[in-house]
Each structure stands twice: as C-alpha cells, then as structure tokens.
Amino acid sequence: MIRLGLRLALAGGREAVLRLAIIVVAVAIGTGLLLSTVAGLNAVQTQNERYAWLNTGVVDTDGPGTADPAWWLLRGDYFHGDRIARVDVAATGPEEPVPPGIPRLPGPGEFYASPALARELRSTPADELADRFPEHLLGTIGAPGLPGPDALVVVAGDTPEHLSGLPGVHRVTRIASLDPSGCSSCRVGTDSDGMVLLLSVVAVALIFPLLMFIGTATRLSATRREQRFAAMRLIGATPPQISLIATVEATLATVVGLIAGFGVFFALRPGMATITFTETAFFTGDLSLGLRDVLAVVIGVPVAAAVAARVALRRVRISPLGVTRRVTPKPPRAWRLTLVVLGVAELAYFVGRRPATTNGQTTAYLTGIFAVMIGMVVAGPWLTMAGARLLAGRARRPAALIAGRRLADNPQAGFRAVSGLMLALFVTAVASGIITTLVDNRGAPVEGGSAADVALVQSFWPGTDESIAPPPALPGLLVTRHNPVFQADTDSPVGPGLIACSELASRPLFGRCPPGAQVAEVSQDLQGQHDGGTIAPVTVWQASAVTPAELAEQPILSVVVQTDGSAAAIERSRTILENAYPGREMLPATNGEFQGDFGKQLVQWQQLANVVILASLPIAGCSLAVAVAGGLTERKRPFSMLRLTGARLATLRQVVALESTVPLLLVAALAIGMGFLTAHLFLRAQMDYSLHSPGPAYYLLVLGGLVASLAIIASTLPLLRRITGPETARNE
Incomplete structure (x- = not known):
C-alpha cells in the first residue's frame, strides 16, 4: 500500500505534481519560520547567559x-x-x-x-x-x-x-553566572521570561496563518482525490488501506517540505540575527536548534500532516458512496460568536482590575487575546453567511445573486480562503495599536534643540560625594547645589537643588527666576519632568529663601553643560566631565539618552511587530491564491454547465470575484476593528492608556495587502476560460 500511495501521488499528471509542489512550499515556509522562532527563543537564553558576568558584584x-x-x-x-x-x-x-x-x-x-x-x-x-x-x-x-x-x-x-x-x-x-532573568537585583541583561513570552506570542501569531496555508494547500483537488479513493473502496479497498494511501500521499510532500524548511531556516538565520528585539543583535551561532527542538519539528510536522489527511477524507471512510451523497451543509449558527464575546468580556473585566502579579497579567491578557483570535476563526463562517445573504438580498445583477447564493450555501468554504488573511490583519492591528500608543505616551522623541537634547548632566549622590572637585572650565556650564531647607524639612537625601539666578540668567534654555529672586529651587538636571519621563521645559522656577552666601557653602548636587547639540560637542563634554570626576558611579548623560533607552526598546518591539506583519501578510496572500485557484478547479464542472446554459464568461468572472472579494473585505474590516478593540482593552487594563491610531504607514501597509489580495484574485480569473469549456462538462 505504501508503494501504491507513492505511485498515485507521483503519477497523477500535472495536477498532482502542482498540488505536491504547493504543499511542499507551504510546509517549507511554515517549517522555516517555526524553526526561526524556536531558534530565537534559544538565542534569547544564550544571550542572557553572556550577560551574566557583567552582574558580578551585584549578585x-x-x-x-x-x-x-x-x-x-x-x-x-x-x-x-x-x-x-x-x-x-x-x-x-x-x-x-x-x-x-x-x-x-x-x-x-x-x-x-x-x-x-x-x-x-x-x-x-x-x-x-x-x-x-x-x-x-x-x-x-x-x-x-x-x-x-x-x-x-x-x-x-x-x-x-x-x-x-x-x-x-x-x-x-x-x-557571576546567574541568568539575569532569575536575578531581581541584576542591572544588566534582559528579562528572558518576558522576552520568551513575547516571542511565544509572535510564534503563535505566525503559526495560525501558516496552519491555514498548509491546510488550504492540503485540500487542493480534494474532490478529485475523494472520487478516486471512493472508486478504490468500490473495488474492495478497506478504510484502513485508503487511510494509509492518503497518509502516504500527504506525508511525501510534507517530508520534502520539511527538508526544504531547514534550508529556509538557514537562509533566514543571518538576517534574523540582525533584528535587535533585545538590547543588542545576536551572534548568528546563537540562533541554534537543540536536538529536542529538531526532533519535535521532524516528528510533529509530518504527524500533523498525516492527521490532516485522515480528517479530510473522513467521508470516504464512512462509505464508498459518501462522496456522491453530498448535501448542502447546515448553516452556521450565531453561537459561533460566543468565544469572541467571552474574549472581549474578559479583557474588559480587567480594566481597572489589573492582576497584581506578572503571571496573573500574562494569564489574563493572553487568554483574552487568544480567545478573540480563535473566536474570529470560529465565527468567520457565520459572518460570511450573513454577508452573503445581504449580498443576495440586495443583488440587482445575476452575478451578485449567484455569488451570494453560492456563498450562503457553503460559507465555510468561502471563509476558508480568507481566514489566514483575517488572522494576519488582526495580529498587525493589535501589534501596531499597542506599539503606537506606547510610543505616543512614553517614547515620543523630544524636540530638536531642547534641553533634553543638548544638556549633559553629571549628578552626585548625597552622602557619597562629600568633596567634589571644582567644575572644569567648560562653556555653557551651570552648577546646582544641595538644598538645606528641603533636607531639614523632609530628611530626604535628594530634593530640589538650588542655583544662583545670576548663573541661570545666562542660560535661558533652562528657564528663569521669578522677578526679584536671587536663588531658585530647580530640578537636579535643570529640566522639569512629567510622569512617564517625557520632558517638559520649565519657564519660571520657584524662588528660594536661601541667600547667595548660604548657597555658596552648599555641596555641589549636579553639573549641567549646555552644548550646541552636535554629537561631537556632547561627546567632548562628556569626556571632560568623566576625567574631571573620575570613578563616579553615575556617569554624565543627557535626558534624551535616558529617555532614548525606553524608546529603543519600543523600536525593538516595533521590529517584532514588523516581522509579524511582513511574514503573515505574504503567507495569507499565498493561502488566498491557493484557495481561489483550488476552488476554481473543484468547481469547473458547475461553471462549465453554466456556460453551456448561456452564462457569459464575464458573468462567471464576476461571480468568482464577488465570492472571493465579499468575504475578504468583510473579514478585513472585522479583523482590523477587533484588533484595535483588543489593543485598546489591553492598554486600558495594563497601563491606563487609550488607544492611539497608528500612523499612515500602517494603513498604507494594510491597503497594499488588500490590493495585493485583490490582484491575486484577479490573476486567477483567466483560468475560467481554460477550465470551463464544453469538453470539461463532457469529460466530467
């Protein structure tokens, strides 16, 4: 039976070879991306182990x-x-x-x-x-x-x-050899647990469209294969024998695709190593696979393909006449919306009730997000049916009426073609919404020429820097000093600093004193701040009761140098300050650099989101192309009969276009809307932020993806002339 299965898989003519080639490509892409994600998880752990020695002394x-x-x-x-x-x-x-x-x-x-x-x-x-x-x-x-x-x-x-x-x-x-993710006091390194969680979400976001792609490719020519297997049943083949032949056919393409997938992984690895979604890029060798990883993929992917093949042919195993006894599937019910509603309700429940622990937050939010994601797949056929009935009810032309009736008759098949694209758009909407909101609230770049860009700050910690050397001779230098009034009132080691108004008057970038004041209370860096770290220039500082004579007796709190903002000037001033105050634990830096640390992390997260977008949209497009082409092949006899009864080829093309476009646009709008809603609920629950709309780049990317999808649909329409001739109706 194994030999017969191999012969049937390879001897089916151009159609069989094309089907096998598409399955190979689908499995290769899926395996390559899956291996890349697993290698990324391993690289995060390896990189964290390389960080461990830098925390020597802290642990x-x-x-x-x-x-x-x-x-x-x-x-x-x-x-x-x-x-x-x-x-x-x-x-x-x-x-x-x-x-x-x-x-x-x-x-x-x-x-x-x-x-x-x-x-x-x-x-x-x-x-x-x-x-x-x-x-x-x-x-x-x-x-x-x-x-x-x-x-x-x-x-x-x-x-x-x-x-x-x-x-x-x-x-x-x-x-030190302790992994930073297991060390609460470590100052250098990445919380690998959090990064593994993030990469796991990315893996799931990629795997869902990939599974749709592989499943769609596996169903190519399903009707023709079911008829062939049913004929074999009629001449005496047993259900186990049919299952074995189908399994061999599916496994053959899967094994070839699996081998090609390792090639895809090694081709992607150098480029993936340059993606800095942690604090630094990876060494290419860190993106490695362990024996357990390889075995899991080598065994798991063919097993999954074999199971899919057996499930796809369940009608043939029931009866050799099961293929010909086809009836209209039962219409999907509204209960399919239940999981989406539950997912949204769970995310909404945690708004104002954020779990106290990281594990609790992870469980709460991921459960809700995945419930919405899976729920949309479950609800997709019902939504497609609703859109199809609306199209048929408002139809004014034969093509719209036929397309609406056909979609309403089998909405599962219509939705299956666009399910991968729906998941891709949902993931991109969630990722872009969250990243854009975080950047707008916490990582927005400061304006050019502001104090955060040009002011270099050297701070001194009270109690450890009793004797500070006089400031170096630097243009644009200002000195703040400790505030004895604040320290006496609060017993706090750090509070507002003091500066002479005569000094401050020479540098209007840092604000000014109120009229008549000689000494002002200022922040240590001479820059005001709002919550979240965004820079807010202060124009008028509060006057202090300390006299200039008392101010001169106070120890230095900070040295602030105003530069021209150029990289060379900032680095020269930094070098002078470090040499003037050697051995300080706190080295000079601009507020923009401190703020930029978080901004870089956001950029890294945005790169991850871009990876998901750039990987999932092409996969969804391939899935759509395969589904539309496969659907035309499966329905060439009904279309041929319509042509024989007088239907014009242009009308049939309109039918095919509407059957594909209506579910496409419907699920696109649903996916984007649900993605933004999910992102908004997560942001409100976790950070008390409201969703900010992504920039034009996101909408251009989505529009480009939809236009490419419509082009894919249009590219399949010329097939109708070739596959719907009179000879097709006669030969079938």
Whole structure:
C-alpha cells in the first residue's frame, strides 16, 4: 500500500505534481519560520547567559571562591546614544577571577574593549571617546564575554588602592553566572521570561496563518482525490488501506517540505540575527536548534500532516458512496460568536482590575487575546453567511445573486480562503495599536534643540560625594547645589537643588527666576519632568529663601553643560566631565539618552511587530491564491454547465470575484476593528492608556495587502476560460 500511495501521488499528471509542489512550499515556509522562532527563543537564553558576568558584584560573588579577591565596579556610559557597559577592575593577587572573553584582568593603565567599541575608538577623535579610558588597549573581548556582536563593552584596569575607595565598588572572588532573568537585583541583561513570552506570542501569531496555508494547500483537488479513493473502496479497498494511501500521499510532500524548511531556516538565520528585539543583535551561532527542538519539528510536522489527511477524507471512510451523497451543509449558527464575546468580556473585566502579579497579567491578557483570535476563526463562517445573504438580498445583477447564493450555501468554504488573511490583519492591528500608543505616551522623541537634547548632566549622590572637585572650565556650564531647607524639612537625601539666578540668567534654555529672586529651587538636571519621563521645559522656577552666601557653602548636587547639540560637542563634554570626576558611579548623560533607552526598546518591539506583519501578510496572500485557484478547479464542472446554459464568461468572472472579494473585505474590516478593540482593552487594563491610531504607514501597509489580495484574485480569473469549456462538462 505504501508503494501504491507513492505511485498515485507521483503519477497523477500535472495536477498532482502542482498540488505536491504547493504543499511542499507551504510546509517549507511554515517549517522555516517555526524553526526561526524556536531558534530565537534559544538565542534569547544564550544571550542572557553572556550577560551574566557583567552582574558580578551585584549578585553575591563575595564569599568562598577559587580566586584571590578583586575589586569590581560596573557603570553605564553612553556614546552617540548607545550604552557602554564599563567594568573597572583591580586584582589583589595572582589568582584573580577572570571574566569570559579575556585572558586576564587588565592592570592599571590597560583595558580590553569589545570589537564594536574598538572600531569606534579607531574612527573617533580621542577627545570624544578614547580619553575616557586607560592608555593601552590590550586587545578585544572575545565572543564568550559579549552579549552580541555590536555590544559596547570595556574592561578597564585600576589600582586596588584607588578603586576600593570609589562608591558602588564590590569585592568579588568569582564571576557571576546567574541568568539575569532569575536575578531581581541584576542591572544588566534582559528579562528572558518576558522576552520568551513575547516571542511565544509572535510564534503563535505566525503559526495560525501558516496552519491555514498548509491546510488550504492540503485540500487542493480534494474532490478529485475523494472520487478516486471512493472508486478504490468500490473495488474492495478497506478504510484502513485508503487511510494509509492518503497518509502516504500527504506525508511525501510534507517530508520534502520539511527538508526544504531547514534550508529556509538557514537562509533566514543571518538576517534574523540582525533584528535587535533585545538590547543588542545576536551572534548568528546563537540562533541554534537543540536536538529536542529538531526532533519535535521532524516528528510533529509530518504527524500533523498525516492527521490532516485522515480528517479530510473522513467521508470516504464512512462509505464508498459518501462522496456522491453530498448535501448542502447546515448553516452556521450565531453561537459561533460566543468565544469572541467571552474574549472581549474578559479583557474588559480587567480594566481597572489589573492582576497584581506578572503571571496573573500574562494569564489574563493572553487568554483574552487568544480567545478573540480563535473566536474570529470560529465565527468567520457565520459572518460570511450573513454577508452573503445581504449580498443576495440586495443583488440587482445575476452575478451578485449567484455569488451570494453560492456563498450562503457553503460559507465555510468561502471563509476558508480568507481566514489566514483575517488572522494576519488582526495580529498587525493589535501589534501596531499597542506599539503606537506606547510610543505616543512614553517614547515620543523630544524636540530638536531642547534641553533634553543638548544638556549633559553629571549628578552626585548625597552622602557619597562629600568633596567634589571644582567644575572644569567648560562653556555653557551651570552648577546646582544641595538644598538645606528641603533636607531639614523632609530628611530626604535628594530634593530640589538650588542655583544662583545670576548663573541661570545666562542660560535661558533652562528657564528663569521669578522677578526679584536671587536663588531658585530647580530640578537636579535643570529640566522639569512629567510622569512617564517625557520632558517638559520649565519657564519660571520657584524662588528660594536661601541667600547667595548660604548657597555658596552648599555641596555641589549636579553639573549641567549646555552644548550646541552636535554629537561631537556632547561627546567632548562628556569626556571632560568623566576625567574631571573620575570613578563616579553615575556617569554624565543627557535626558534624551535616558529617555532614548525606553524608546529603543519600543523600536525593538516595533521590529517584532514588523516581522509579524511582513511574514503573515505574504503567507495569507499565498493561502488566498491557493484557495481561489483550488476552488476554481473543484468547481469547473458547475461553471462549465453554466456556460453551456448561456452564462457569459464575464458573468462567471464576476461571480468568482464577488465570492472571493465579499468575504475578504468583510473579514478585513472585522479583523482590523477587533484588533484595535483588543489593543485598546489591553492598554486600558495594563497601563491606563487609550488607544492611539497608528500612523499612515500602517494603513498604507494594510491597503497594499488588500490590493495585493485583490490582484491575486484577479490573476486567477483567466483560468475560467481554460477550465470551463464544453469538453470539461463532457469529460466530467
């Protein structure tokens, strides 16, 4: 039977070869994307393990160890808006703990840099970057010590006497190996649990359209194959034998597609490694597959295809005449809307009742979102039937009446062709709505020339910086000082700073004092802030009762330098400040850079959303093309009979176009609307934000997808002339 199944699969002429080729392509694309997603999950975990050593000292690394103690200070620096992880170390003995990627700890005046930072050092003037570090570059940090190929990391040597006296320094005897996702105190790394959750959602968002695509391809020529298997039943074949033949036919194409899918994965891997949906890009080798992953895909995909084949031919297994005893399917009922309503109700319930724990939030929101997604698939046939009846009831032309009646007769088949596109549009609407709202509320870029762009701030923490050196001679420099009145009233170590109004008057960008005031209360960075971190310039600061003489006796709270906003000026000023105040745990930065950290995370999430959009829409388009072409092939005899009775070819083309276009536009509007509603409910429940409409790019992308879908439908219409001739009616 296996040999017969192989022969039937390969000896069915051009139609059989085309069907197998389409199934191979569907499985290959699906397998390649599935493997890429699994590899992405593995890469997140691998990258997080590479971050672990940077948290040495933050976690408990001072205790029984295998090395002499070393002093360790981790700080965060910036260069052109990108973060630099700087680790200052000082060995106290010959058996010092050594981080991965370097052969030994650097001594005083030495440092190691990541390859990306070394390239910047070679191409940037020294006063903008190199002067911040020791004189001698020993070499580059190897891949085991880097989270990604474009990470900016430096390990600088110091003397134990100097480093041990700096604030924030730690005494360590071993290098940390704890994954940052399992460490609440870790300062560097990614919450891999959250990223795995996010990637899992992406995987589901891609898998749903892929399953629709594979299912649609598997059903190609289903009627012809059912007739063939029914004839075999009539000459004595048993149901198990028919099932085995069908399974062999489906498995053959699936296995070939599975092998091709690994090729698709390796072709996608280099490009996927450049997508920075964590803090940095991946090494290509980190996008790897474990033996368990490979076995799960190799076994799971063919099994799923075999099950699909058996389900598709269930009528033949019931009776050899089951294929010819066809009746109109029962119309779908309104109960199919239940799951959608429950999903929306669940999301609405949590508005104002957000679960307290992360796991609770994950369960609440994902359950609701997936309920809406699956519910739309379940409700699709009912909605298609409703649209078809509306079309037939308002029909004024024969084509509209025929299309409406045919759709209402079998709405499941009409919806099946556009189900993949509906899921793709739903996912893109949810992703774009959430990302756009987050950017508008929390990550909107500051206006050019604002203080957040041009002001470099060096802050000092009270209690650890009693003796601050005089500020360097920098143009545009202002100094804020501690406020003794605030500290006496609240016992808080940090409060509004003070500045002399005579100084502030020279820099109107940072506001002004009220009339008659000599000293003003100001923020530490001379910039006001709203909740969420968005910058709000303050025009008039509040006057202080502190006199200028009392102000001069107060310790420095911060140094703020107004630059011209150019990258070179900011980096030169940053280098001067770091050299003027060496060893500070808080390094100088602009407010725009702090704000940009979250903005970059949003950009990374947007890249994930773009991946989903760019992957799911073409898949949905392929699914639509296969479904429409397959539907024409299955219905060529009825169309041939209509032509014999006098129906014009143009009328038949209008019928096919309407049968495909009505469900397409209906589910597109439903998917986009439900996607925005789902995004709005999630944002209200989780962050108390209202949905902001995506920008023109989103609507152009959706419009382009719909136009491409209509073009796909139009491209199949010329097939009608070839497959609906009189010979078709005679031969069938």
